[in-house]
Amino acid sequence: MLYYLAKRLLLMIPLLVGITVITFTVIHLAPGEPVEMQVAMNPKVSAEARERLRKFYELDKPLHVQYAKWVSRLVRLDFGRSFAPDGRPVITKIRERLPVTISLNLIVLILEFALAIPIGIMAATHRDGPLDRWTTVFVFLGFATPLFWLSLILMYLFGVKLDWLPISGLHSLGYEAHGFWWRVGDMAKHLVIPLGVATFGSLAGLSRYMRTGMIEVLGQDYIMTARAKGLPERVVIYRHALRNALLPAITILGLSIPALIGGSVIFESIFAIPGMGKLFMDGVMARDYPLVMGVLVIGAVLTLLGNLLADLAYAIADPRIRHGRERAL
Amino acid sequence: MNRCRLVCLVLLVFSLAACNEGKQAVPAGPRLPGIPAYGDALVAGSIGEPSTLLPLLASDSASRDVAGQIYNGLVRYDKNLKLEGDLAEKWEISRDGLTITFHLRKGVTWHDGQPFTSRDVLYTYRVTIDPKTPTAYAENFKQVKRAEAPDPYTFRVTYAKPFAPALESWGVEILPAHLLEGKDVTRSELARQPVGTGPYRFKEWIAGQKLVLESNHDYYEGRPYIDRYVYRIIPDTATMYMELKAGGLDMMGLTPVQYQRQTTTKEFLSRFNKYRYPASAYTYLGYNLRHPLFSDRRVRQAITSAISKDEIIQGVQFGMGQVAHGPYKPGTWAYNPNVRDFTYNPDRARALLAEAGWRDKNDDGILVKDGKPFSFTILTNQGNDQRLKTALIIQQRLKAVGIEVKIRTIEWASFLKNFIDKGDFQAIILGWTIGQDPDLFDVWHSSKTGPRELNFVGYKNAEVDRLIEQGRGTFDQEERRRCYYRIQEILAEDQPYTFLYVPDALPVVSARFRGIEPAPAGIMHNFIRWYVPKGEQVY
Numbered sequence: 001m002l003y004y005l006a007k008r009l010l011l012m013i014p015l016l017v018g019i020t021v022i023t024f025t026v027i028h029l030a031p032g033e034p035v036e037m038q039v040a041m042n043p044k045v046s047a048e049a050r051e052r053l054r055k056f057y058e059l060d061k062p063l064h065v066q067y068a069k070w071v072s073r074l075v076r077l078d079f080g081r082s083f084a085p086d087g088r089p090v091i092t093k094i095r096e097r098l099p100v101t102i103s104l105n106l107i108v109l110i111l112e113f114a115l116a117i118p119i120g121i122m123a124a125t126h127r128d129g130p131l132d133r134w135t136t137v138f139v140f141l142g143f144a145t146p147l148f149w150l151s152l153i154l155m156y157l158f159g160v161k162l163d164w165l166p167i168s169g170l171h172s173l174g175y176e177a178h179g180f181w182w183r184v185g186d187m188a189k190h191l192v193i194p195l196g197v198a199t200f201g202s203l204a205g206l207s208r209y210m211r212t213g214m215i216e217v218l219g220q221d222y223i224m225t226a227r228a229k230g231l232p233e234r235v236v237i238y239r240h241a242l243r244n245a246l247l248p249a250i251t252i253l254g255l256s257i258p259a260l261i262g263g264s265v266i267f268e269s270i271f272a273i274p275g276m277g278k279l280f281m282d283g284v285m286a287r288d289y290p291l292v293m294g295v296l297v298i299g300a301v302l303t304l305l306g307n308l309l310a311d312l313a314y315a316i317a318d319p320r321i322r323h324g325r326e327r328a329l
Numbered sequence: 330m331n332r333c334r335l336v337c338l339v340l341l342v343f344s345l346a347a348c349n350e351g352k353q354a355v356p357a358g359p360r361l362p363g364i365p366a367y368g369d370a371l372v373a374g375s376i377g378e379p380s381t382l383l384p385l386l387a388s389d390s391a392s393r394d395v396a397g398q399i400y401n402g403l404v405r406y407d408k409n410l411k412l413e414g415d416l417a418e419k420w421e422i423s424r425d426g427l428t429i430t431f432h433l434r435k436g437v438t439w440h441d442g443q444p445f446t447s448r449d450v451l452y453t454y455r456v457t458i459d460p461k462t463p464t465a466y467a468e469n470f471k472q473v474k475r476a477e478a479p480d481p482y483t484f485r486v487t488y489a490k491p492f493a494p495a496l497e498s499w500g501v502e503i504l505p506a507h508l509l510e511g512k513d514v515t516r517s518e519l520a521r522q523p524v525g526t527g528p529y530r531f532k533e534w535i536a537g538q539k540l541v542l543e544s545n546h547d548y549y550e551g552r553p554y555i556d557r558y559v560y561r562i563i564p565d566t567a568t569m570y571m572e573l574k575a576g577g578l579d580m581m582g583l584t585p586v587q588y589q590r591q592t593t594t595k596e597f598l599s600r601f602n603k604y605r606y607p608a609s610a611y612t613y614l615g616y617n618l619r620h621p622l623f624s625d626r627r628v629r630q631a632i633t634s635a636i637s638k639d640e641i642i643q644g645v646q647f648g649m650g651q652v653a654h655g656p657y658k659p660g661t662w663a664y665n666p667n668v669r670d671f672t673y674n675p676d677r678a679r680a681l682l683a684e685a686g687w688r689d690k691n692d693d694g695i696l697v698k699d700g701k702p703f704s705f706t707i708l709t710n711q712g713n714d715q716r717l718k719t720a721l722i723i724q725q726r727l728k729a730v731g732i733e734v735k736i737r738t739i740e741w742a743s744f745l746k747n748f749i750d751k752g753d754f755q756a757i758i759l760g761w762t763i764g765q766d767p768d769l770f771d772v773w774h775s776s777k778t779g780p781r782e783l784n785f786v787g788y789k790n791a792e793v794d795r796l797i798e799q800g801r802g803t804f805d806q807e808e809r810r811r812c813y814y815r816i817q818e819i820l821a822e823d824q825p826y827t828f829l830y831v832p833d834a835l836p837v838v839s840a841r842f843r844g845i846e847p848a849p850a851g852i853m854h855n856f857i858r859w860y861v862p863k864g865e866q867v868y
Contacts, residue, residue, distance in 0.1 A: 032742025038388050038465065040745050045465040047781065056463035056515075085388065086381040087515050096536040152567055160574050167575050168568050169538060173372065173559065174868065269564040274537020278564065287742065 120210020254310025363862025400502030408848035426491030452506035554860035663767035
């Protein structure tokens with residue numbers, strides 16, 4: 001097992017190098033340079049000023065030299081400074097945004113699992129009945145509704161018309177003056193609509209997997225055995241069937257780990273939540289290479305680690321996989 | 330108490346006078362002026378987040394807005410867009426126009442209490458021209474031959490030749506030498522925690538959420554009435570509008586649709602005042618003059634005659650704008666109101682095209698010359714809905730006179746790099762910001778037609794060149810006015826662009842703020858004199 005882990009970790013290094021080479025090249029291939037984006041169409045900027053800026057950002061050097069410099073900084077865990085006019089370290093900019101994005105994504109993920117799994121089970125046990133139909137309609141409605149539209153409607157309803165909830169942002173103005181619990185309550189109020197909408201939109205996938213998995217398991221012989229033993233239906237479903245039906249859910253959970261640091265631009269823009277999505281998007285639009293690379297590298301590392309963790313979790317959870325792999329190694 | 334009343338009365342008279350100026354502004358909401366009082370906060374919405382509060386390094390409008398409250402320049406534009414002294418009490422221009430001597434205001438202090446002197450001005454000049462400073466704004470200062478500070482309250486600059494935009498260039502924000510001298514300006518903490526001389530001092534900045542400024546009680550023009558100025562960063566205009574309605578914002582810029590359709594209820598108008606005045610920008614249809622299709626002036630005149638500018642303003646701006654005839658804002662001193670532009674007249678367009686040799690030979694509705702149909706592509710940048718709609722309206726109108734137009738939208742970076750810089754386009758729809766100084770050198774002089782330069786349409790006219798040089802070479806406003814009036818006549822005749830429209834700026838401010846005085850410069854020029862009567866203060 002340790003050997004396997006070490007091998008996987010070592011394999012990540014060339015993989016990571018490959019990823020950075022490709023992404024570095026691709027973002028430099030996109031037309032336009034950070035300098036262009038900053039000064040284009042500005043009559044006050046002379047050609048000489050442009051060259052001065054290019055030199056400042058070292059864009060006048062060949063691409064491989066730029067890459068080498070970037071990598072040599074990265075191995076010292078220095079992501080460099082942003083090409084935006086503020087020139088702040090990339091890591092600071094990411095650190096400002098990451099906690100918000102991760103917390104929100106985590107809450108949405110928990111809500112998603114807490115709602116989708118029971119919905120899926122209910123749909124499966126009431127297969128083809130009205131409950132199944134209605135939950136299907138509900139989750140697909142969430143899947144199909146444009147969330148920005150739903151968000152705006154809810155903001156208008158609860159924020160403007162009824163005046164129950166705040167519209168955007170994370171805090172009320174002047175929240176610093178209040179006590180801890182007031183601030184928690186204030187933030188919770190701000191998050192009701194965004195979290196609600198995000199969860200509503202995410203239910204479809206997982207609940208359908210649960211439903212299918214459950215239906216499949218319920219058709220198995222051992223379930224029939226359990227029922228034949230005279231076990232109560234509740235025990236049959238929740239103790240015997242659920243365990244096996246949960247496997248696809250674990251897969252999805254594993255795949256969700258890297259997505260925790262990603263944010264949705266549209267979502268963050270509408271709710272004025274300062275998250276990773278907007279940061280990354282703005283970085284791309286401004287051709288802020290160090291920032292884009294920084295976000296991508298962190299994303300790549302997390303994805304690779306997430307995959308590794310998922311594989312390991314499988315191996316631990318499922319004896320068949322564990323033994324199969326050790327034999328193969 | 331009596332003095333307060335007098336102030337109110339004066340303000341009232343002023344705002345009434347402003348109303349009478351006609352199109353300038355349309356305030357609404359019948360509220361009594363109340364008594365000026367200190368306190369309260371103004372919460373403004375901003376789509377973008379400022380990048381840095383060292384204005385030397387910033388080029389985005391959000392940064393410049395905030396920096397404008399924190400710093401001062403030596404000179405500034407007053408409400409009628411005339412230059413007046415700011416940190417410089419007065420200035421003299423030598424007889425030969427080569428030397429400007431600024432007499433600095435005494436007793437001005439930085440937000441940290443240090444006195445402001447000519448050393449700060451000299452530092453700002455030096456750091457701007459320093460080749461190591463990554464600033465976009467060195468060009469004007471490069472014209473300076475010598476800069477000196479003979480004493481703490483005098484600053485003198487000498488130019489190699491008279492340069493009219495020079496005076497305006499000293500409106501740049503003066504930076505504190507005592508905090509920056511000898512340090513790397515690109516790594517300075519002042520980018521996030523600025524120290525200026527302006528009416529507001531920096532309080533806090535929560536990345537991606539808000540930026541808070543506090544009134545400077547020691548400001549040289551007196552303590553501003555509004556205690557705090559809060560910028561909330563809300564990237565989406567629909568959200569911003571709802572925040573406004575829900576009371577989370579006090580001020581924002583409306584879109585034309587919001588102004589015309591969504592903010593007309595009694596309830597809204599009792600809570601907010603809407604303002605309207607021409608923005609300092611225009612939208613145009615530019616032709617690639619190197620392209621054989623557009624080298625004939627009559628063709629360009631014909632296209633302008635075939636387009637109804639009023640229709641575009643109605644369709645795209647909901648009427649919130651005015652027709653543009655040249656590169657200046659209507660109402661400013663350089664704007665020539667008597668230019669004879671080509672008005673909408675399709676018959677004249679057809680006649681001009683026929684004169685230029687374009688005929689409809691095969692009755693398919695498309696004009697032909699030398700066996701080639703009259704067909705061209707209008708390019709514009711992706712994501713600007715107004716420009717796309719403008720292109721669609723033009724497409725319809727030109728079809729009516731026998732010209733086929735295709736429309737293509739391209740992402741901004743690619744648009745610049747692959748099309749504008751290479752001169753690889755036929756026609757484009759873009760916009761320019763109208764600078765306060767009327768100098769046109771960068772956009773219209775024939776020496777600026779090279780790659781990556783701004784006369785990318787390739788306009789060359791010897792008379793215009795001469796007039797531009799004459800205009801920037803003198804400080805005499807009358808003489809400059811004559812030059813720019815003539816240039817506008819020539820441009821109207823040559824039609825290198827079809828100047829389309831000047832959009833209106835449409836700010837809306839909560840009605841609890843009093844003392845707002847709309848003027849050609851907009852509404853922010855007297856922000857420190859805005860106030861909220863005690864009884865109505867919210868924050």
